[in-house]
Amino acid sequence: MPKSRPVALITGASAGIGRAFAEALADRGYDLVVVARDAARLEELGEMLKTKHSTSVEVLPADLTADEGLMLVEDRLKREDAPIDLLVNNAGFGTAGRFHEISIDKEIRMVDLNISALVRLTHAALDRMVARGSGGIINVSSVAAFQPAPGNATYSATKAFVSSFTQAVHEEVRARGVRIMAVNPGFTRTEFQQRAGMEAEKVPGFMWQQPEDVVAVALKAFDNRRAVIIPGIINKMTATFSSVAPGVVTRKIAGRIMKDPGAARLPRK
Numbered sequence: 489m490p491k492s493r494p495v496a497l498i499t500g501a502s503a504g505i506g507r508a509f510a511e512a513l514a515d516r517g518y519d520l521v522v523v524a525r526d527a528a529r530l531e532e533l534g535e536m537l538k539t540k541h542s543t544s545v546e547v548l549p550a551d552l553t554a555d556e557g558l559m560l561v562e563d564r565l566k567r568e569d570a571p572i573d574l575l576v577n578n579a580g581f582g583t584a585g586r587f588h589e590i591s592i593d594k595e596i597r598m599v600d601l602n603i604s605a606l607v608r609l610t611h612a613a614l615d616r617m618v619a620r621g622s623g624g625i626i627n628v629s630s631v632a633a634f635q636p637a638p639g640n641a642t643y644s645a646t647k648a649f650v651s652s653f654t655q656a657v658h659e660e661v662r663a664r665g666v667r668i669m670a671v672n673p674g675f676t677r678t679e680f681q682q683r684a685g686m687e688a689e690k691v692p693g694f695m696w697q698q699p700e701d702v703v704a705v706a707l708k709a710f711d712n713r714r715a716v717i718i719p720g721i722i723n724k725m726t727a728t729f730s731s732v733a734p735g736v737v738t739r740k741i742a743g744r745i746m747k748d749p750g751a752a753r754l755p756r757k
């Protein structure tokens with residue numbers, strides 16, 4: 489019997505970077521399981537990919553901050569009769585503002601989605617992949633992972649977790665035939681900034697990337713078995729600067745970019 493097409497499960501596939509992953513993976517010959525809360529947008533994506541690439545698309549609407557939604561997706565990842573070859577943990581959101589002024593419920597929901605859901609889905613998928621000796625996971629982190637960011641404190645910390653966690657697990661499983669990689673985009677033209685209430689129009693044009701470009705870089709790096717990739721020269725320079733410059737300076741600069749007034753003045757000494 490000929491080998492069936494590989495299957496990728498993408499979270500947050502209804503918009504932005506997740507949707508771009510869906511299109512790029514369909515183009516590479518993957519069938520898809522697409523996850524997000526908005527079922528209508530997932531159906532529309534499925535129809536488009538069926539027409540354009542003859543992709544088989546399973547629509548799995550789920551809220552990954554709710555136990556019920558999370559369990560639905562975990563169960564799908566564990567199915568032995570229809571294994572998942574590639575998991576893209578992409579669903580995530582941010583908030584903007586000083587931590588003590590943001591609703592704590594929203595901050596905890598962000599931790600639930602950006603960290604807890606990603607850890608649980610990675611665990612559900614990895615178990616089967618290691619047993620099979622094949623498969624891969626791409627975790628969408630952020631260039632914010634490299635830098636504590638005043639005005640974006642919880643978000644940047646969730647992404648620092650994703651990057652650290654992913655690179656450690658990469659080493660644990662690389663000899664077992666399974667790949668796991670973190671991709672760390674910078675400012676990308678999606679719905680992210682609007683949903684987070686960020687003032688995107690104040691970010692200079694040269695700092696932005698398109699989601700398709702982020703995904704193309706991520707998939708090439710994944711092919712090359714990288715543990716981590718930072719798409720875009722500006723983002724690479726930002727991450728490098730953050731790792732060598734003193735924290736007292738980088739925190740202030742990050743605060744300025746995030747428009748946190750408390751971080752607006754650089755230290756005099």
Ligand SMILES: NC(=O)c1ccc[n+]([C@@H]2O[C@H](COP(=O)([O-])OP(=O)(O)OC[C@H]3O[C@@H](n4cnc5c(N)ncnc54)[C@H](OP(=O)(O)O)[C@@H]3O)[C@@H](O)[C@H]2O)c1
Nearest residue numbers: 500502503504505524525526552580630675676678679680
């Ligand atoms: N855009 C950027 O500048 C940027 C930079 C660095 C990293 N990132 C990261 O890239 C990833 C994708 O973000 P994006 O830029 O593509 O943003 P986006 O356009 O807002 O898309 C976010 C996706 O996540 C889904 N989602 C949100 N909450 C969810 C929940 N509770 N359960 C299930 N799905 C949920 C959304 O779908 P529904 O609303 O239908 O659920 C949507 O499909 C995120 O992890 C983000 O942190 C983005």
